[in-house]
Amino acid sequence: MYFRTRVAAVAGAVALACTISSCSSGSDTSSGTASGGGAGPGGTLRIANAITTDPIIPMTVDTSTTRVMDMVWTGLVRYDDKLAPYNANAESITTSDNTTFVIKLKKDYTFSDGTPVNADSYVDSWNYSAYGPNAAQSASYFSLIKGYSATNPDAPDGGTAPKPTAQTLSGLKKNSDLEFTVTLDKPMSSFPSILGYSIFYPMPKSFFDDPKTYEKLPIGNGPYTMTKLVPGQEVDLVKTPGFDHDDAGKAAGINFISFSEDTAAYTAVQGDQLDYATVPTAYLKTFQTDFPGHSALVTGTSMMDMQLPLYVEKYADPKVRIALSMAIDRKSIVDALLPGAASPADGWVSPPLPGYEAGACGSNCVYNPDKAKAMWAETNFTGDVVITTLEPQKTLFTSVCQSITDTLGVKCTVNSIADRTSYKAIAQAFKAPGPIRWGWAIDYPTMENMLVPRFVANASSNWMKYDSDGYQKLIDEANGASDAAAAATFFNQAQALLGQDMPDIPIYFQQGAGVWSSNTKDLVITGFGWPDLLKAYKTS
Amino acid sequence: MLKFVGRRLLQFVPVMIGSTIICWGLVWALPGDPFRGRCGQVVCSDQYVQTMTQRYGLDQPLPVQYLVFLRNLFTGNLGETFSGQDISAVISQALPVTARLAVLSILIQVVLAVSIGIYSGLRQNGFVDVTALFGSLILFSLPVFVVAFVAQYVLGVRLAWVKPTVSPAAPISELILPAAVLAIGIMATLMRVLRASVAEGLHADYLRTARAKGFSERRVIGVHLMRNVMAPALNVLGLEFAALLGGTVIVEGIFNIKGVGGAIYKAIQDREQLTVSTMVTLVIIFYLVINLIVDVACAQLDPRSRDV
Numbered sequence: 001m002y003f004r005t006r007v008a009a010v011a012g013a014v015a016l017a018c019t020i021s022s023c024s025s026g027s028d029t030s031s032g033t034a035s036g037g038g039a040g041p042g043g044t045l046r047i048a049n050a051i052t053t054d055p056i057i058p059m060t061v062d063t064s065t066t067r068v069m070d071m072v073w074t075g076l077v078r079y080d081d082k083l084a085p086y087n088a089n090a091e092s093i094t095t096s097d098n099t100t101f102v103i104k105l106k107k108d109y110t111f112s113d114g115t116p117v118n119a120d121s122y123v124d125s126w127n128y129s130a131y132g133p134n135a136a137q138s139a140s141y142f143s144l145i146k147g148y149s150a151t152n153p154d155a156p157d158g159g160t161a162p163k164p165t166a167q168t169l170s171g172l173k174k175n176s177d178l179e180f181t182v183t184l185d186k187p188m189s190s191f192p193s194i195l196g197y198s199i200f201y202p203m204p205k206s207f208f209d210d211p212k213t214y215e216k217l218p219i220g221n222g223p224y225t226m227t228k229l230v231p232g233q234e235v236d237l238v239k240t241p242g243f244d245h246d247d248a249g250k251a252a253g254i255n256f257i258s259f260s261e262d263t264a265a266y267t268a269v270q271g272d273q274l275d276y277a278t279v280p281t282a283y284l285k286t287f288q289t290d291f292p293g294h295s296a297l298v299t300g301t302s303m304m305d306m307q308l309p310l311y312v313e314k315y316a317d318p319k320v321r322i323a324l325s326m327a328i329d330r331k332s333i334v335d336a337l338l339p340g341a342a343s344p345a346d347g348w349v350s351p352p353l354p355g356y357e358a359g360a361c362g363s364n365c366v367y368n369p370d371k372a373k374a375m376w377a378e379t380n381f382t383g384d385v386v387i388t389t390l391e392p393q394k395t396l397f398t399s400v401c402q403s404i405t406d407t408l409g410v411k412c413t414v415n416s417i418a419d420r421t422s423y424k425a426i427a428q429a430f431k432a433p434g435p436i437r438w439g440w441a442i443d444y445p446t447m448e449n450m451l452v453p454r455f456v457a458n459a460s461s462n463w464m465k466y467d468s469d470g471y472q473k474l475i476d477e478a479n480g481a482s483d484a485a486a487a488a489t490f491f492n493q494a495q496a497l498l499g500q501d502m503p504d505i506p507i508y509f510q511q512g513a514g515v516w517s518s519n520t521k522d523l524v525i526t527g528f529g530w531p532d533l534l535k536a537y538k539t540s
Numbered sequence: 541m542l543k544f545v546g547r548r549l550l551q552f553v554p555v556m557i558g559s560t561i562i563c564w565g566l567v568w569a570l571p572g573d574p575f576r577g578r579c580g581q582v583v584c585s586d587q588y589v590q591t592m593t594q595r596y597g598l599d600q601p602l603p604v605q606y607l608v609f610l611r612n613l614f615t616g617n618l619g620e621t622f623s624g625q626d627i628s629a630v631i632s633q634a635l636p637v638t639a640r641l642a643v644l645s646i647l648i649q650v651v652l653a654v655s656i657g658i659y660s661g662l663r664q665n666g667f668v669d670v671t672a673l674f675g676s677l678i679l680f681s682l683p684v685f686v687v688a689f690v691a692q693y694v695l696g697v698r699l700a701w702v703k704p705t706v707s708p709a710a711p712i713s714e715l716i717l718p719a720a721v722l723a724i725g726i727m728a729t730l731m732r733v734l735r736a737s738v739a740e741g742l743h744a745d746y747l748r749t750a751r752a753k754g755f756s757e758r759r760v761i762g763v764h765l766m767r768n769v770m771a772p773a774l775n776v777l778g779l780e781f782a783a784l785l786g787g788t789v790i791v792e793g794i795f796n797i798k799g800v801g802g803a804i805y806k807a808i809q810d811r812e813q814l815t816v817s818t819m820v821t822l823v824i825i826f827y828l829v830i831n832l833i834v835d836v837a838c839a840q841l842d843p844r845s846r847d848v
Binding site: 052053054055061062063132133134135136137138139140141152153154155160161164212215230231232233234257258259260261263264265267268270271273419420421422424425428440441443453460461 | 570571572573574576577578579580581582583584585586587588590591592595621623624625629630633692693696697700703704705707708792793794795796798802806809810811
């Protein structure tokens, strides 16, 4: 019976060993970045951020990458809590006709490798992004600058794209070391306020000499400097030594840690492994009790809507689209599924944006079952309504579907797709059989960013084939307006027109909620739905 | 024995070719252009799509692409992902984490399942046996993410005995909880196999013979019985270990572990055909090697299985 006692002894020893090691792991502080690098005066903030493996350079277009770049770079402008732009690296941005902009730089900004930030840093960076063969994700954003079609010509339908005829944008001119001129293709009054978007950040000479090496640890001109970069996993930043500008940060360092699941990030804040995480839908009801005093809900700038395929015959009639919009009981759906985390959408511009006007869409975006039914009766709609959605929003669109069926009596089904690439391909190949889920998060806080890329004919994100001369006219008026208030009036008129045409049905405006650790101070969530990390710091 | 190993190694070749072709074809057949949707909310420019397609050789005929992939494998230069990262770097980031997790999970499983399984086989219908049967059935029937969430919340958040998630460095101390969760999900099989073979072995002729020869009880159980019990258990363990190398996406997500499973999942979503195929090939190689080791070990334990 020796064997049995030996088994028992081994089992006992193992149990003991487990207890010891799990106990010791509880107080283990030496592991990884959890304890943070430099414990300077402002502490090191550990922030959950879904970093991708793409290089963290201005040519990459991705929200989480932009969040890192905003700390490592200082753009021409930055945005305050209210999303209003203020000059950062720019001394002044002036124009007389909303087409030609003269940009003067402040003279004392340098990259963290010591080289100065001058007009070339911007001009070269923008030219690089716009030149087709460099394959920058951000290229199409530069189409608003004169000469883009020569550096990045489109392919004719079904053919291959021709070779670019120019290497540089004709609309970019260096005037002196610290001044350059940008000439746009068309007037755009809000141009200065989009310049805080990361794709417009400057690049040092070392990037152009050897992009591959540069991408291993990118160098910016901002308040923080990268000290470690593990693609798709973590980025560690420390305060840039000698950075003496208005946009300096308070924390000694920032560690961005990638979390593929937002529930894991939330749990990590609870377990004191992180200092900030956004609140996942599942925790919306409990986060305020889980984090009393260190959580917040803020109206964000992203929205959820569904685009209608105007290229499908049965959706070509505006009455069909308006009836569908009026058939959706947005308030009940939002209250049931996203209590406190969203508000019913009343237009295509989010509330925190400068120029927002409540009810811009008009009565067509308001639930009105009687009117919807009457209008539906006038149409020749046949068959079912099939809504295409991405898996995470399946519940939402099932409720939308139910609301449509309840009101109009038409059969409605949801086709939920788990794979993001397949889903995007359906919209981008113009193959949606019916309404298709689409969301929009702003790149930069202007009304223009929510209205132009999506609804102007042939714009970069117009997947509905919406094409309206009247709309184009209003947008042109807005872009050419002399001041922001005048522009907003035209943008709101454009929204009213969208309400009549209804190429896209708004569902809700997302609100951002975040939680942070108890020793994180001065954390404010801005309209971007993301904290202002330059103001936050940590006490130990 | 050498001949046996050699024959098994030869069998690797058709398995590798077949499985990589299947994997290659499946990713290729997925709908959606891999580049068109890589520019956030706006569509990528035609120039971008064209340049990337050429840069990654996706304009070549499919068989040519496959041959390039094979050449990469043999030259050891695995190519790069669409983000410009070396695929070898992606692997060397994810593999050590997954390996640590898998080994830890197997260790936990072996310790628990072997001790409980053998004990309950020797003492059938005793207290331990009944409790273990009951407990393992409950744990086995629970979806792994339920166990994971509960363990994470109770042990990590409420009691704070362990860290609830795994930091990028993935030290052993943080991997114990997810490893235990994985072990709990699959160890019932091993436990049941061991219990059954012990129980069966106790009544076998060879054991009666051994006892009749006058060997000590320690030698009868520890050598004669164990040798016969270990073979099926090793087979189960080998399969489970291989499954742990690529199939832990859900648990990886819950604990934020940056392992091989998650890397493959992401690569599939991004249509990174080359990355998927390379990583899957790697998993297959491990699978084959582990099974070879198991077979060799079984052959050592039981000479009869050598001729198979």
